Amino acid sequence: MKERKLGRPRTFDADTALEKAMKVFWEKGYEGSSLPELTEAMGMNRPSMYAVFGNKENLFKLALERYGASHDPLFEAALQQPTAREVVEHFLRGNADAQTEEENPHGCLVINGALACSDDALPIRNTLIERRAAAEDRLKQRFIRASQEGDLPPNFCAGQMARYVMTVSNGMAVQSAAGATREHLQQVVDQVLYGWPKK
Template sequence: MKDPTRKTGRPRTFDADTALDNAMKVFWQKGYEGSSLPELTEAMGMNRPSMYAVFGNKENLFRLALERYGVIHDPLLDAALKEPTARGVVEHLLRGNAHTLTGEATPRGCMVINGALACSDDALPIRQSLIDRLAAAEVRLRARFERARDEGDLPPDLLPEQVAKLVTTTSNGIAVQAAAGASREQLQGVVDLVLRSFPSVSPSR
């Protein structure tokens, strides 16, 4: 009897979520342009026609994988922004990044940062989408620090956009260092230094 799965080339046990997770890990480690179709299809357990049929082209697969990555990692920023103090926001976010981006079960570093650094002009739409994602996180941090300043949790002469840029730059640097092999302990030490110099309101205020 003819095997009904031969039309798509997918095995009976095909799981789209698992395949997407595996593609995400390839993109996470090698970036968009560094991930070849043979590497992706092998990791996903699919042939190329099946991949196109289920996920579309490589660009669409990357965007889907990026959404998947966001579902896993965006909660860290969401939780950080709920901290009652600006310092708490920074500590939660940076310590969380230092911990999660040096995990053993996933590629090191950040998929967004890794992808943005590896994109050439030939992949400008992908690069721009990654840059936009980073910018959106910075906007959210800026709004939180504006609130902190208005509530008296930060000095009144402090510019929230500068604080947001400081935190974003540090967070991105942690991601780059993690991808380059820095240990979790080393990165937590960086967070310690940032927190020591983080602006605070004088107790007399």
């Protein structure tokens, strides 16, 4: 009986390859990341990439999941802060730090990923829009709770404030990708907190 030959062993680590793909998408966005750039960064050829990760769209979604696994805890921790002001401070200061880490591309994958998308990439853009909208809604619900607890003034509009905070966060991501320093972003947070509504 002939001994069965084992398949050719993989010459790459799928987890490491996905991490590298995530950073390419993070830096260049979905449309700006070409398949040659992705496969080169991942250390694999195109057939191998398709075999392991599927097409480019699926690779991006997997990269987005990976990004969320390391960045979503910041948002979750912010929502658990005892006051609405502390929620905002924790969220924005954490973003300022995360968006300017030396070892990673600057900015935010959720923002950078869809700054420029063609019609072919509309599913990706819509996925990112839905993700941002979900975060905004959770922030709104946290502000509603804070208002009910007397932590915010009676005339406070939770929806407008959630939209404002998310707009600031998104703007910080764009600014950091364009070269803004951590210090500059923290100064933006200082200004937001300076104008925080008094009870």
